[in-house]
Amino acid sequence: MFNSSLMIAGAIALARHLVIALVSILVVEVVRDLYHFLAHVWQPLYRLHGWHHRIFKPDLSVKSEEIYRQANWYNDLPESLVILLFGVIFAQVVITNGLVAQNYQWLVWTGCFYTITYSLGAIARGLGIPYADAITDVTHRQGEFQSLPGNLFVNRTYHWRHHFDDQDAYFCGTLTLVDRIMGTALSLKGKKIAVTGASGTLGEALMTQLHQKGAKVTALTSKEQELSITVNNQATPVNTVTWAVGKEEELRELFEKIDILIINHGINVYGDKSPEAIATSYQVNAFSGIRMMELFLDTVKTNRQKATKEIWVNTSEAEVSPAFSPLYELSKRTMGDIVTLRRTNAPCVIRKLILGPFKSNLNPVGVMSASWVAKQIVNLAQRDFRNIIVTINPITYIFFPLKEFFQSIYFKLFTK
Ligand SMILES: [Zn+2]
Ligand SMILES: [Zn+2]
Numbered sequence: 461m462f463n464s465s466l467m468i469a470g471a472i473a474l475a476r477h478l479v480i481a482l483v484s485i486l487v488v489e490v491v492r493d494l495y496h497f498l499a500h501v502w503q504p505l506y507r508l509h510g511w512h513h514r515i516f517k518p519d520l521s522v523k524s525e526e527i528y529r530q531a532n533w534y535n536d537l538p539e540s541l542v543i544l545l546f547g548v549i550f551a552q553v554v555i556t557n558g559l560v561a562q563n564y565q566w567l568v569w570t571g572c573f574y575t576i577t578y579s580l581g582a583i584a585r586g587l588g589i590p591y592a593d594a595i596t597d598v599t600h601r602q603g604e605f606q607s608l609p610g611n612l613f614v615n616r617t618y619h620w621r622h623h624f625d626d627q628d629a630y631f632c633g634t635l636t637l638v639d640r641i642m643g644t645a646l647s648l649k650g651k652k653i654a655v656t657g658a659s660g661t662l663g664e665a666l667m668t669q670l671h672q673k674g675a676k677v678t679a680l681t682s683k684e685q686e687l688s689i690t691v692n693n694q695a696t697p698v699n700t701v702t703w704a705v706g707k708e709e710e711l712r713e714l715f716e717k718i719d720i721l722i723i724n725h726g727i728n729v730y731g732d733k734s735p736e737a738i739a740t741s742y743q744v745n746a747f748s749g750i751r752m753m754e755l756f757l758d759t760v761k762t763n764r765q766k767a768t769k770e771i772w773v774n775t776s777e778a779e780v781s782p783a784f785s786p787l788y789e790l791s792k793r794t795m796g797d798i799v800t801l802r803r804t805n806a807p808c809v810i811r812k813l814i815l816g817p818f819k820s821n822l823n824p825v826g827v828m829s830a831s832w833v834a835k836q837i838v839n840l841a842q843r844d845f846r847n848i849i850v851t852i853n854p855i856t857y858i859f860f861p862l863k864e865f866f867q868s869i870y871f872k873l874f875t876k
Contacts, residue, residue, distance in 0.1 A: 656703075656725040709751075718756070
């Protein structure tokens with residue numbers, strides 16, 4: 461009895477100290493990312509950090525070996541020493557506050573040991589030791605991108621965007637946490653974004669939000685009229701392209717130039733269950749979106765396109781919750797399922813917009829306003845949520861992630 465309770469106490473103590481060790485790594489990673497952010501907003505620091513931005517060409521080859529070595533002395537090494545300093549402060553605070561037992565004290569220094577490996581890497585690269593860059597500088601390696609931008613961890617594709625998409629975003633070095641909190645995990649500045657269903661309430665609200673974030677929006681609508689958004693109480697016309705369901709192929713040329721495609725059109729036939737209503741629901745809510753998605757994915761070829769192109773699909777809460785319109789649910793679920801299937805190996809990021817009822821011409825009793833919903837969508841996208849849920853229905857927050865998780869595993873297992 462005595463022995464087993466002693467063992468449990470020992471295990472708890474070890475677990476507590478392992479958590480402290482992990483926190484020490486988290487602290488140095490967060491300091492690194494904040495230091496990097498500071499280097500971009502504070503000129504004296506940018507004078508050192510600018511070396512890092514000067515050395516790479518868009519294919520991540522270096523402009524000159526000499527400058528690459530210098531950049532390690534001017535940027536990478538000082539950065540790691542600042543981080544090390546904070547690692548030491550963290551360890552001292554933990555020790556002086558008696559948060560750690562004597563025999564586990566070395567674990568508090570984990571973050572510092574971890575940082576020293578970065579310092580040594582920077583020194584090795586600065587000295588020009590052969591292969592030091594290949595082993596220690598993994599986010600700047602050349603070659604075709606093999607994966608999408610990381611969601612929790614920074615990879616090459618993710619970091620490339622800091623150099624060549626927007627230097628005022630994507631600050632993180634290892635974990636994406638700080639970017640996700642600051643809303644810099646996706647930059648919309650200068651992005652060319654096409655929105656379908658643009659004449660609808662949400663379409664217009666989304667275009668307004670995206671425009672405010674610096675994006676260049678194109679409205680895709682079935683109506684023969686130029687659409688506009690309201691900026692500073694003034695109607696501002698947007699580039700409008702007219703298309704029709706079934707004629708998606710005509711959009712190919714446009715899609716070549718678009719960075720983000722937002723598939724947002726839809727139809728609600730409510731209680732109608734005639735053969736025509738079934739056909740129309742599937743044509744508009746599922747098949748036209750699927751064709752658009754494939755057309756757009758076809759335009760993703762280069763490293764830049766893999767890193768920056770995206771599709772957002774408004775599949776709606778109807779994927780998991782009732783929308784009191786069976787054909788709307790059935791067709792939207794089909795679209796949602798195909799997106800889940802397709803994004804198991806899609807060449808670019810595909811986000812889902814899982815939205816609850818909002819006030820619109822189609823739904824005058826919605827609780828949320830379309831502009832509030834649009835604002836949340838953009839907020840969450842900038843925090844790199846791949847499934848963007850905006851609803852007042854708590855069940856969706858539980859069921860949707862579960863459904864998505866298990867279904868994507870199933871799809872991965874049984875497809876090539
Ligand atoms: Zn930078
Ligand atoms: Zn870099």
